[in-house]
Amino acid sequence: MTSKGKYYLTTAIAYTSGKPHIGNCYEIVLADSIVRYKRADGYDVHFQTGSDEHGQKIETRAIEEGMSPKEFVDMTAGTIKELWDMMGTSYDRFIRTMDADHERQIQKIFKKMYDKGDIYKGAYEGKYCTECEAFYTETQLADGKCPVCGGNVHDEKEEAYFFKMSKYADRLIEHINTHPEFIQPVSRKNEMMNNFLLPGLQDLCVSRTSFKWGIPVDFDEKHVVYVWLDALSNYITGIGYDADGNSSDLYKKNWPADLHLIGKDIIRFHTIYWPIFLMSLDEPLPKQIFGHPWLLQGGEKMSKSKGNVIYVDDLINIFGLDAVRYFVLHEMPYENDGTITWELMTERVNSDLANTLGNLVNRTVAMTNKYFGGSAIDKGVEDAAIDGDLKAVVTGAYVKVEKLMETLHVADALTEIFNVFKRLNKYIDETEPWKLAKDEAASDRLSTVLYNLCEGIMTGASLLAPFLPTTADKIAAQLGAKLREFDRLGTFGLQENKTFKVTDAPEILFARLDKEEIAKKAEEVQARQREEYVAHQKKATANLLAAGKISQEEADAKLKALGGADAAEENAVHVETKEEITFDDFEKLQFVVGEIVKCEEVPKSKKLLCSQVKIGDRTVQIVSGIKAWYKAEEMVGKKVMVLLNLKPAKLAGVLSEGMLLCAEDAEGNVVLMTPEKNVPSGSAIG
RNA sequence: CGCAGGGUAGUGUAACUGGCAAACAUGUCGGGUUCAUACCCCGAAGAUUGCGGGUUCAAAUCCCGUCCCUGCAACCA
Numbered sequence: 001m002t003s004k005g006k007y008y009l010t011t012a013i014a015y016t017s018g019k020p021h022i023g024n025c026y027e028i029v030l031a032d033s034i035v036r037y038k039r040a041d042g043y044d045v046h047f048q049t050g051s052d053e054h055g056q057k058i059e060t061r062a063i064e065e066g067m068s069p070k071e072f073v074d075m076t077a078g079t080i081k082e083l084w085d086m087m088g089t090s091y092d093r094f095i096r097t098m099d100a101d102h103e104r105q106i107q108k109i110f111k112k113m114y115d116k117g118d119i120y121k122g123a124y125e126g127k128y129c130t131e132c133e134a135f136y137t138e139t140q141l142a143d144g145k146c147p148v149c150g151g152n153v154h155d156e157k158e159e160a161y162f163f164k165m166s167k168y169a170d171r172l173i174e175h176i177n178t179h180p181e182f183i184q185p186v187s188r189k190n191e192m193m194n195n196f197l198l199p200g201l202q203d204l205c206v207s208r209t210s211f212k213w214g215i216p217v218d219f220d221e222k223h224v225v226y227v228w229l230d231a232l233s234n235y236i237t238g239i240g241y242d243a244d245g246n247s248s249d250l251y252k253k254n255w256p257a258d259l260h261l262i263g264k265d266i267i268r269f270h271t272i273y274w275p276i277f278l279m280s281l282d283e284p285l286p287k288q289i290f291g292h293p294w295l296l297q298g299g300e301k302m303s304k305s306k307g308n309v310i311y312v313d314d315l316i317n318i319f320g321l322d323a324v325r326y327f328v329l330h331e332m333p334y335e336n337d338g339t340i341t342w343e344l345m346t347e348r349v350n351s352d353l354a355n356t357l358g359n360l361v362n363r364t365v366a367m368t369n370k371y372f373g374g375s376a377i378d379k380g381v382e383d384a385a386i387d388g389d390l391k392a393v394v395t396g397a398y399v400k401v402e403k404l405m406e407t408l409h410v411a412d413a414l415t416e417i418f419n420v421f422k423r424l425n426k427y428i429d430e431t432e433p434w435k436l437a438k439d440e441a442a443s444d445r446l447s448t449v450l451y452n453l454c455e456g457i458m459t460g461a462s463l464l465a466p467f468l469p470t471t472a473d474k475i476a477a478q479l480g481a482k483l484r485e486f487d488r489l490g491t492f493g494l495q496e497n498k499t500f501k502v503t504d505a506p507e508i509l510f511a512r513l514d515k516e517e518i519a520k521k522a523e524e525v526q527a528r529q530r531e532e533y534v535a536h537q538k539k540a541t542a543n544l545l546a547a548g549k550i551s552q553e554e555a556d557a558k559l560k561a562l563g564g565a566d567a568a569e570e571n572a573v574h575v576e577t578k579e580e581i582t583f584d585d586f587e588k589l590q591f592v593v594g595e596i597v598k599c600e601e602v603p604k605s606k607k608l609l610c611s612q613v614k615i616g617d618r619t620v621q622i623v624s625g626i627k628a629w630y631k632a633e634e635m636v637g638k639k640v641m642v643l644l645n646l647k648p649a650k651l652a653g654v655l656s657e658g659m660l661l662c663a664e665d666a667e668g669n670v671v672l673m674t675p676e677k678n679v680p681s682g683s684a685i686g
Numbered sequence: 687c688g689c690a691g692g693g694u695a696g697u698g699u700a701a702c703u704g705g706c707a708a709a710c711a712u713g714u715c716g717g718g719u720u721c722a723u724a725c726c727c728c729g730a731a732g733a734u735u736g737c738g739g740g741u742u743c744a745a746a747u748c749c750c751g752u753c754c755c756u757g758c759a760a761c762c763a
Contacts, residue, residue: 191758194689199759264757331698339698351712354723363722370721415711429727434720512723607762625762643763652761659763670762 007043008254009035010235012262013050013095016076017061020083022310022340026295026328030410031261032089033329036466037405041486046254048238049084050095051077052231054224056211063547064540069213073098083312088321088469095238097215097230106230107218108243109281110206113163114219118280119206122162159209161223165201168276173197175275175285183271184290184408188264192271204273232274235260236283243281257286264291290408295328295338310340314525318518322468323349323510329467330414342522346513357421358509361475363428364453365506371437371446378451378498379444386430387452391492393423394456398489401463414467420460424453454479454500459489471509478503591661591685593675594620594642599635601627602652610654611635613642616682620644623656629670641673641685 011031014020028049035047053073062072077096084091095102113119176182176189176197183189207223208214214224233241235257240248247255262270267289275285315324327348331338368376397420404413427449436446457475462484465472476483480501484494538559545555594613602608607625609632622642641661648657661673675683 188690188758190690195759268758344698347712350723355725359723359725361722363725365722367721418711425726428721429719432719432721437721508723510723512725602761606760623761623763627762646763649763651763654761656763 003044004042005044006046006253006258007035007038008046008239008257009038009048009259009261010238010257011049012260012266013052013097013231013234014080015052016073016080017057018076019079019311022295022312022315022328025083025087025312027261027263027292028084028089029087029325029328030292032087032091033325033410033467034259034261034405034408036090036469040462040466041402041405045092046239046250047091048093048095048235049089049091050093050234050238051080051097052227052234053077053097054214054230055227056208056213059211059213060549063549064543066539066543066546070098086313086316086321087325093238095234097234102234102237103215105237105241105243106215106225106233109233109277110161110217110225110229111219112243113277113280114161116280118164118167119161120164121159122203123159159223160205161207161217161220162203163206163229163276163280165204165273165276168279169197169201171279172272172275176271181288182285183267184288188267188271188291192268196268196272201272228269228273229277232269232277235274235286236278241283256284258288260286260289262289262291264293267291293338295331295340309529310342315345318521318525319345319349319513320510322471323353325468326353326414329410331411342518343515346515346518349510350512352418353510354512356418356425357471358511360421360425360428361457361478361509362506364424364450364457365478365502367433368450368454368500368502369504369506371433372450374502374504376450376454376500376502377447378493378495379447381445381448383431383445386427390423390427390452390456394420394459395490395492397459397463398486402486410467417460417463417467420456420463424456424460427453427456451495451498451500454481454502455492455495458484458495459492462486462489474507474509478506586686588645589643590645592616592642592644593679593681593683593685594640594660595681596635596638596640599632601632602654608652608654609635610656611660613640613658613660614681615642615644616680620657621655622658622660623651623654624660624662626660626662626670626672630672638672639675639678639681641675 009031011027031047031049035045039045051073058073059069062069065072065075067075073096077098081094084094097103110119173193176193180186180189183192204226206226206229207217208226209222209224212224214227215230217223217225236251236255239254240251241255242248242251260270260274270289270291278285312324319327323345327340327345328338330348330352331340331344368374397416400416401413404410404416431449433446433449436442436449458479458481461472461475463486464475465483472483480503481495488494541550541555541558544550545552550558592615594615596611597614597619598612600610602610602623607627608623609627609630610621610623612619613622620642643659643661646657646659648655650656662670663673
C-alpha cells in the first residue's frame, strides 16, 4: 500500500498522582483506535503518550506513600504504562517528563523565551491551592477555599517569571478564525474566544519557587518551570525538538502534530497557552485539537471511599479487553458525555458482541465444519438478487467507515461495521443453508453461500481490527485467513484459492453474560476497593505524621473517621482541624442574631440572594450564595446567625456587609443556622 | 437581560441549510426458523418532537415568549 503521508497523534500525558480510572483510560483507547486505523489506512503514524510527573501535589503524595518523589513517580508511571499496555495501546513513545532529554529541552526552551523577551521576571502574590497547583485571587475563593477543588489555600508570595500572553493574542485569534478545524468540537471554540481571548489575555506565571519537584530554571536555580509549560512541551521534545535548531529528523518529519487528543477540561491549555508557546518558539501550530467528552459513571457519584470507582483492570478481568474497548468507544457520543455502569456494559456485550458478532462467526464455522468438513469454497453458484445486495453492503462498508473516521466519529464508524455483521446474519436467514444441506444438487450453492459469509466476515473483521485488535485476529484465525488491507476492501472475493479452511475447534469469542452474576462480581470489586482504601489511608496518615506534615490530633481524627466500619456508608465527612486560635482571636469575631426583613435575588447572578437583615436597631445588607436552597420569599422573617464585623465586599456588583452562617454537607447542600428558641434580633452570640 | 449548546418512543441517539408515513440501536410484545452462544430473521406496539404563540401551502427544523438542563465565565463573605 502506498503511504498517504505522516500522521502524528498525541494524547494528553497522564498525571502521576494516582491510578487512572475508566474515564481517564477512554482517551488512550480512543487514541489507539484512531492510530491503528490510520496505520491500516496507509499513513505513516507516530503515536506518543506519556506521564506528567512534576508538581507540588506529587511531592505530597510521595510523602503519603513514604517515598521520594522520584520513587513515587517511577511507581505511578509504571502503573499507568502497565494499564496502557494491558489495553493493547500501540504507542511509539511513552514520554515521561522526568526523562533527561525532555528536561534539558525544557530548560533551553525557557531560556529561549526569556532571551526573546517573552518571559520576564516579576512577583506573584495571592492564594495558592496545592491541589490544583494554581494561584487564585482573594475574590476567586469560595469560603476561603479553592474554588475549583474546594481544598485549602494559603498565602503565597513569590518572585516569578511571567509569559507575555497578550503579545500573541491577536495572532492566535486570527489563526482560530481562519482555521475552523483547529478546535474540535466547534462549541469549544466559542468558549475559548468569548471567555479568554476576546476579553484579553493575562500574562501567565510560568515559574514557581514554593516547591522543588520540577525542572529547575537553569539560569535562576531557585525557580522551577511551571508544570503546564513543562507538560505541554512534551509534544515536541518527545520527537526530538531542539531549541537550538538541531531538531531530529523525526521532529522535522512529524511536527506539526496532526491531532492532539485531550479531555475537554484542558482545552484552554491546549488551544491558548500551547499555541502561544509555539509561536514564541517560531514553530508551526498543531493542525487540530480535539477535546473529547468524558465517560462518566452513572448513578451515584464516584468516590474511592465508597469503593465504586470503576477501574479498567477490573473491567478487563471480568469482561475481557476487547469488550472494554468496544464499550468505551461505542458508548461515547461525539460531543456529549457518555455513561458507564456495570449493567450497561453487560447489555452491550450481550447484544452486540455475543449475539451479533460472536454468534455469527460461530454459526458460520459450525456449518462449514458440519457440511463440508471445514472447507468453504467459492463454487460460483450465485443468486443474483440475494448475493448482489450482500456484496454491495460488504464492499461499500469501507467508504462509509472512512468518511466517519475522517471526522473522528468513532462510535458511528463502529456502528457501520456492525451493520455488516448484521447483514451477514440476515443473509444466513435468506439462504437457509440447513435446507440446502438436505439437497444433494444444492451442494455447490451451499458451499458458495458459506464462502460468501466468510468473505463478508473477513471484510468486517479487517475494519474492526483497529478497534478490537485481538478479536479481529481471533476471527481471522478461526477462518484460516489473513486480515485484509483497507485499499482492497472494495473488492469481494479476496481469499486465496477461493477457499476458507476453518478451524475444527471454534472458540466462543464473547460469552453471553448474566446480569446478576456481573452485579455480584461488581460487589466484590467494590468491597475490595473499600478495604484497600482504608488500608491505604492508614498508611498515608502514618507517613504524613512521620514527615511532620500533620499533627498527632489530625492523624487521630483521620483514623477515627476511617475506624467506623460504616463510615463510608454514612458518608462521614473527614473534618480537618484548622490552626489553633486563642480566645482573643475568637473575641474578634462578632456573631449576632439577625432577622431577615427583606430578601431579593441578585439580578446578574445565578446563586446569590441579597437580604436586608435587621440587627437590633439597624439593618445591614448581606449577599449569600444560597439561591439554590432558599427562595427569596421564604427567607423573610427568618432569624439567622450573622457574622457582623466581616469586611464588606462586593459580590456581583452588590455590597455585602456581613455573612449569614450556614452549614454545608459533603455534597455541598447548604442549611441556614437559626436560633433554637426565639430571641430578639441583635442578641449577641458567643 | 454574561457567552454557548441542548430539551425527540422506557433508555441512548438521528434528522434540525423548513417538504416524502419523525430515522437507528436497545428494551417490550407477537410470529417464524433451528446452522448457532435461548441465537438469528420477520412483524407490532410505543413520540400530539419541553410548554404557549407566530410565519408558511408545509416546522422537530425559522421567529417570539416561557419553563427546565449542561458547558464556559463571573459570583458563592
